[in-house]
Every structure is written in structure tokens, then in C-alpha cells.
Amino acid sequence: MLLSLDCLDLKSCLLVIFLLLLLVDFLKHRNPPEFPPGPWPLPFLGNVFIGFGYQAMDKVAERFGNVFSLRWGGEKVVFVSGYKMVKEVLMTQGDNFLDRPASPLFSDIFKDCGISVSNGYRWRRQRQFSVAHLKHFGEGKKTLELHVQQECNFLCQAFQQEMGGPFNPQLIINSAVANGIGFLVFGKRFDYNATDFQNRLRLSQESILLIGNPLVQLYDVFPWLFKRLPGLRSGPHVTILSNYAKIMSFLRKEIEKHKKDWDPFDHRDFIDSYIGEIDKKKRDTEAGFHSENLVYCSLDLFEAGTETMTNTLRWALLYMVKYPEVQENVQEEIKSVIGQSRQPCLADRGTKVIVNLSSVLRDQTEWETADHFNPQHFLDVHGHFRKREAFFPFSAGKRACLGEPLARMELFLFFTSLLQRFTISPSPGEEPPSLEPQGVAIQSPKPFTICASTW
Known part of the structure; x- marks a missing residue:
């Protein structure tokens, strides 16, 4: 009887404690x-x-x-x-929403350095420098456009080598796009078959997909739990941290190469410019210009300028497979404006089709057919391009994508170059590719194969 009373008292105490915690x-x-x-x-x-x-x-x-x-x-x-509320937050009241929300996972990766997750004075100085560099080496020089055009040739040659047979275009597109931002950061391109280069791209792709894993999302909510319970000390979040450590090792090697032949009077790329800025800002320690932050800023530029563009181009090709009549219209416009005898250039820019999944781009009050692929959203009654205020593919306001000029250039030149030379079609005998996305951080197509035949 005493034992049962003791058990009852213990249960009562536990119940009271639980109710108090509630x-x-x-x-x-x-x-x-x-x-x-x-x-x-x-x-x-x-x-x-x-x-x-x-x-x-x-x-x-x-x-x-x-x-x-x-x-x-x-x-x-x-x-x-929704468009109206997002515009209010990002643009009308942008100064009140400058800081990034804290993310334990990305804090573990970036150590509050770089551009994307830093805040306050350090973020302003790092972003200001990066924007100035991209503008100097990008918009202000014809060199960048010529480089992307050259990469278009490598991209089309890689497609041509598939001889019209089925293949997965992800690796080729990812390599081409990475070389676009690589030119700005490293001042050079990498061969598509270079082992270190492909390993870095593979690690990045794997990490982006793993960020959408429920366990990784829970790590951002309960990081203390994952760090204390032995059973949770391994998993996708550990793989992500390991992958980024390897990527940063690759970046450190490239930075060390730059330091060995650095010329203060000839800055070839972002790394050269940043090395020079470290000396200029050595008294302003709060600005965060040091060698380790250069690693994180380089990582930021690569992540922002590679995976997003790769998946946008993959979505574009996937929609060409799914909507061949739209592809015919695109190729007809290319034929009438550019032809097939010369390369596209930015002066040829006209109609663009950019597929992005977000609440703004699917706002029922702003788009006629918000849930459907419809290039007519960007054309007026005469078939000419029209600007839409609710189109925020690069975000908006002071936290908008700093690489937008390069991204727009790459999307136009890569996509137009491919459609200028090839007709993209589904692989014979295989199930039609799905338009259902995968991933959370970046919405990418599920792996698919295509055939690219000359037209």
C-alpha cells in the first residue's frame, strides 16, 4: 500500500511539474x-x-x-x-528590415561573416565593396559579356557532343554558370572535367538539396538538442557542414595562389581587389576586411551566382520540353532578330522567360494566370516586352541580389545561345519529366534528361 502511494505521489509530482511547464x-x-x-x-x-x-x-x-x-x-x-505586402517590407520600409534572421546552421557555416548572413555595419561595408567590384568588372566593361559569350560556346559544344541523344544537362549547365561567376571571382574559367572544380560543384549541389531535409530544418529550431543528444550528432546537417568546409578549403587554395602573384596595380578579379582592400581597411576592424572573410565572401558569391542560375536555366529547358509551342515561338524570334550565323549579345535582348516560385510571382491579384506557365504575362497586346511591378526574381530593396546584372546577362546569353542552335525535346521512351520541384532553399527541377538536336 505504501509503495502504491509513493508511486501515486511521484506521478502527481510529475503531473504538477508538467502542468507548470505548460x-x-x-x-x-x-x-x-x-x-x-x-x-x-x-x-x-x-x-x-x-x-x-x-x-x-x-x-x-x-x-x-x-x-x-x-x-x-x-x-x-x-x-x-503577396506582392503588395512584400513590396511594403522590402522597399517602402526596407530600412526597418535590413537584418537577416538568425540561422544556427548558416551561423555555423559562415561564422557571421560574408555578405548573405552578416548584419549591421559589417554587412554594409562588405556589400558596398562587392557591388562596386561587380559593377566595375561587370557592367562597366565589355570583358564580362565577352567572357559569358565564350562560355556559351563551351556550353553549346558540350550539348553538341551528346549527338542528339538523351542526357541530363545539369552538370554541363552548372559548370557553365559556375564559370560565369568564377571569372569575376578568380579571373579564369575551369575546364568542365577538372576534378577539384566538379567536386566543389557536387558538394554545393548536395548541400542545397539537404537544406530542405526536415532534420536540417529542425536543427535550425533546436540546435542545442542536436548538439547534446548523441543520436542527433550525425545526420544531414553534419554533411552540410562537412561539405562547406571542403568548399572553403578549395577557396583558400585559390586565394593563396592569388597572394603569391598579387599586383597592387593590376587587380584581375574579386580576390585581387579584396586583398587590396584588406590593407586599406586595416584600421577599420569593424568592417571585417581580412583573409578569412574573403573566403566567406567568395563562397557567398559562388553560392548565389551558381545554384540559382543553374536551376533557372534547367527550369527554362524543362518548360521548353513541356511546351514545345512556346519553344517554337522563342526560336522564331531568335531567327528573326539574330539568325543563326552570329552569337547573341546583350544588344539583342528582348523577351525573357524566367520561372521562379514565390508568393509574389504567384499572387492571384497581380497575375492573370498565377499558377500556370504563361509568357504572355510579359508581353503587351502587340507582342512587345512589358515590365511587371510584381516581378521580383532577385528580391527587392536594399537586400536585393547584388549579382542581378550578371544573372540577367547569363540567363539571356546562355538560354538564347542554346535555343538559337538546338531544339530541346523529351527523351524517347522515357516518362515525361515532372514539373514538381524539389528542395526548399532553392526550388530545382527533379533530375531529367533531354535531347538537343540542331534546327
């Missing part, structure tokens, strides 16, 4: 008046079971509106979606 959790995390609405969070866990992808966020927005709140663990997060 009360503390509720009082600590209850929303203030007029806080954006959202689904009811679970005690201690919050809304982690809703999911982390854009599809999950769309469902919440449909129920609670374009401004809603979630709780991830003990942290409140406000989400803003």
Missing part, C-alpha cells in the same frame, strides 16, 4: 495584442509539424492572410507574402 510555456510565448494571427502552436515545439516549404506557407496564408505568425520552438516568426 503554464510557463504559455505565459512566455503568448502573443501580444494585435500580433499577426497564426495556427495554434504545440507546447514547447511550436508549429514545426506544419512544414517548412513554400507549399506549407501558402496553406497557412490561405487561412490566416498574407501576414501571419508561426512559432518554431521558442521563437516567434512573422511571415509576409
Whole structure:
């Protein structure tokens, strides 16, 4: 009888403790008046079971509106979606939303350095320098356009070597795009078959896909739990950290090569310019100009300028396979404006088709057919290009993509060069490629094969 009473007392104590913890959790995390609405969070866990992808966020927005709140663990997060509200946050009130939200995973990778995840004075100085460099070596010089045109030739030659048979274009496109940003950072291109180069690209691709893994998303919510429980000390988040450590080792080697033959009077690329800036800003320690930050800034430029462009071009080719009548229209315009006897150049720019999945680009109030591939969104009644205010493929405001000029150049020249020479078609005898995306950080097509035949 005494034993049963002792057990009852223990259970009662545990129940009281649990109820007290519930009360503390509720009082600590209850929303203030007029806080954006959202689904009811679970005690201690919050809304982690809703999911982390854009599809999950769309469902919440449909129920609670374009401004809603979630709780991830003990942290409140406000989400803003739709063209009007996103424009308000990024542009109208951009100065109030300059800082990046803290991410334990990316803090582990970047150590609060680089451009993408740093904040405050350091971010302003690093971004200011990077924008100035890209403008100097990009917009202000014909050299960059000539380099991308040269890379278009290597890209088309690689397609030509497939002899019209089925192949997966991802590796070829990724190599070409990486050489676009590589020219700005390293001042040179890499052969598509170079082992170190391909290893770096493979590690980056793997990491981008793993970021969408639920365990990785949970690591960002409960990093202390993953670091303390033995069973959670391995997993996709560890693979990501290992991959980026290897990528940064590759970058450090390239930086050391630059230091050996650095010329203060002839800056060939971003690394050369940054090395010179380290000496100029040595008294301004808060600006963060040092050799290790050069590694992180170089990583930022590569990540931002490679995976996004690669997947945009893959989506473009995938849509050409799915919508051959649109491909015919594109090729007809290329034929009438450029022909096939010379290379495309930026002076030929006209109609662009850029596929991106976000709440702004699928805003039902801004787009006639928001959920469908429709190039007519960007054409007026006469078939001429028209600018759309709700088109934010590079974000907007002061945190907009600093590589937008290069990205627009690459997308136009790579895509136009391919469609100028090849007709893209599905592989015979295989299932039609899917338009369902994969990944969370970057929405990429699932692996697919195509045939590229001359026309």
C-alpha cells in the first residue's frame, strides 16, 4: 500500500511539474495584442509539424492572410507574402528590415561573416565593396559579356557532343554558370572535367538539396538538442557542414595562389581587389576586411551566382520540353532578330522567360494566370516586352541580389545561345519529366534528361 502511494505521489509530482511547464510555456510565448494571427502552436515545439516549404506557407496564408505568425520552438516568426505586402517590407520600409534572421546552421557555416548572413555595419561595408567590384568588372566593361559569350560556346559544344541523344544537362549547365561567376571571382574559367572544380560543384549541389531535409530544418529550431543528444550528432546537417568546409578549403587554395602573384596595380578579379582592400581597411576592424572573410565572401558569391542560375536555366529547358509551342515561338524570334550565323549579345535582348516560385510571382491579384506557365504575362497586346511591378526574381530593396546584372546577362546569353542552335525535346521512351520541384532553399527541377538536336 505504501509503495502504491509513493508511486501515486511521484506521478502527481510529475503531473504538477508538467502542468507548470505548460503554464510557463504559455505565459512566455503568448502573443501580444494585435500580433499577426497564426495556427495554434504545440507546447514547447511550436508549429514545426506544419512544414517548412513554400507549399506549407501558402496553406497557412490561405487561412490566416498574407501576414501571419508561426512559432518554431521558442521563437516567434512573422511571415509576409503577396506582392503588395512584400513590396511594403522590402522597399517602402526596407530600412526597418535590413537584418537577416538568425540561422544556427548558416551561423555555423559562415561564422557571421560574408555578405548573405552578416548584419549591421559589417554587412554594409562588405556589400558596398562587392557591388562596386561587380559593377566595375561587370557592367562597366565589355570583358564580362565577352567572357559569358565564350562560355556559351563551351556550353553549346558540350550539348553538341551528346549527338542528339538523351542526357541530363545539369552538370554541363552548372559548370557553365559556375564559370560565369568564377571569372569575376578568380579571373579564369575551369575546364568542365577538372576534378577539384566538379567536386566543389557536387558538394554545393548536395548541400542545397539537404537544406530542405526536415532534420536540417529542425536543427535550425533546436540546435542545442542536436548538439547534446548523441543520436542527433550525425545526420544531414553534419554533411552540410562537412561539405562547406571542403568548399572553403578549395577557396583558400585559390586565394593563396592569388597572394603569391598579387599586383597592387593590376587587380584581375574579386580576390585581387579584396586583398587590396584588406590593407586599406586595416584600421577599420569593424568592417571585417581580412583573409578569412574573403573566403566567406567568395563562397557567398559562388553560392548565389551558381545554384540559382543553374536551376533557372534547367527550369527554362524543362518548360521548353513541356511546351514545345512556346519553344517554337522563342526560336522564331531568335531567327528573326539574330539568325543563326552570329552569337547573341546583350544588344539583342528582348523577351525573357524566367520561372521562379514565390508568393509574389504567384499572387492571384497581380497575375492573370498565377499558377500556370504563361509568357504572355510579359508581353503587351502587340507582342512587345512589358515590365511587371510584381516581378521580383532577385528580391527587392536594399537586400536585393547584388549579382542581378550578371544573372540577367547569363540567363539571356546562355538560354538564347542554346535555343538559337538546338531544339530541346523529351527523351524517347522515357516518362515525361515532372514539373514538381524539389528542395526548399532553392526550388530545382527533379533530375531529367533531354535531347538537343540542331534546327
